Amino acid sequence: MQMTVVAIVNPIAGAGTNRQLLNRMLQLARLAGIEIDYRVTRRPGSARRMAAELSAGPKEAGSVRAVMAVGGDGTVREVADGLAGGPLSLMVWPTGTENLFAKSFRFQARPESAIDCLLRGQTRLIDLGQANGRSFLIVAGTGFDAEVVHRLVGMRTGHITHLTYSAPLWRTFWEHRFPRFRVYDQQTLLWNGQGLVFVGNLPRYSLGLRVIRDAICDDGLLDLCILPCRGRLRLIQHCVRTLLRTHVEHGGVLYRRLRSIRIESDDSVPVELDGEAAGRLPLEVSVRPGALRVLVPPGVTKL
Template identity: 35%
Template sequence: MNPTKVSELDRHRAEVTAELARHGWAEPLWLETTAEDPGVGMAKQAVSEGAELVFASGGDGTVRACAEGLMGTQVPMAILPAGTGNLLARNLKLPTALEDAVRTGVEGETRALDLGMIDGRPFTVMAGIGLDASMADSTSDGVKAKIGWLAYVGGLVKHLGDHPFQVTLCLDGRTTIRRRAMMVLIGNVGQLQGGLRLLPDAEPDDGRLDILILAPRTPMDWLRVVGHVMTRSQRYDRRAERYTAERAKIDVEPAVLHECDGDPIGLGSSMSIETRPGALLLRTPREKRG
């Protein structure tokens, strides 16, 4: 549990414990994240203490950290959404109400999902360089807490005038693409805040990552990019190119900011991307079959 994402900790604990008891489960082990460890060590500790199921209670950062701690184990994760974006939960249409989220954890289906890897660091939703990383870096937690995902709009506007960078993208060791871009986004799923689908074909269990190169040069180009994205156009457009790959090597000049599941992770001039098929077990609502 990320204590900074839950306003009333004692009440939250009591409600989760009571809901688990309704389904015949014992009182859970509670492990709080810290500024130094957003959840990786806590998830590993839960596994070492014999947990059969790990709930990640927090935002996308907490979910990502728990996924890293559980990666490759046979212990499934369930999500109690408590952040601003909750993008993995939204992409998979997981319930947000506590009662339904707990029920999904204890009664749902276990689905094997891919994890993306950026320089050895896993991500569940997206990683990227350039505009999206700068946007995330400029958006404060305080503003997000007040107005939700709309806070990212201000961060985006601040960086629309940033200079583009030269990017060389090598896909699966075969295809090389060179562009002057504003952003390169790599997604395990495709939907961003506000329901915006930048990667409409992305699936979290297809063994591949979807890649978007955003390269507008003029204000009119930006308008065309917005139209391309909003209409989910499948037509080729050099301003907004989409590719898929199992792995990718990205080199940029000059160095730009990187992000992983919405958290900035520093400047860099290169990054290695790959997918780990089926590396995360996640509880999802049981499908109704007729």
């Protein structure tokens, strides 16, 4: 049976700049006897719907080696959401700005690497986070970082670059009011105060920061990190400590591994999932252990 790969492509997330590389991959795939079924997303939610339809189709599922998400972390999250709990494996061709998930598993936008992954890669099961019914692979954040993301949504006109973040980041730095949060593990109150709240499944975060430093994506748990913060000076201090990866040891920081978390606030506080705007608090977060199959490149043994 010929190997088939379905590529779900986000044309906005930099895919155009990778057109020559993608064409080269298609050529190598034909030489290797691999059929690439190329599908383009049209609107938010398209990638999830396409992936879910593939996962639910028993005839197609039998011949599909993997579903390749071609895009940034938002596209990858949508495809993963559609594949969750199903028989098909996720693969990534990174074309976004941060590509945090791809970096975590050493996926590269190189034709030879992609074909090698298809021919020699191994399937691994990883956990998925659930936040108010929506999946996330990397992190759920609320407060400062989510406000930056929500501001960006109103300004986005095309492919996002690191420079695109500068204006919303600068405005948020000066205007953010650091709301109070209540964070629960089931009925137990863990936190009641101002701070930066992150729930993560993987340690990588924007700009090389590893806020959820010790997260492991196949341990059946989510990592909660709360950095106490009431102003800009403390925010800068947290950024420096996070760059040095010493923030967890700093006094006052709460770091736990949990299966479920509830986050509340009396204020209207934005939420982001894997760098995408995702509504506002309250937030119910839980883990789906081993819910996603990932076709990882050869040599990737530690998740």
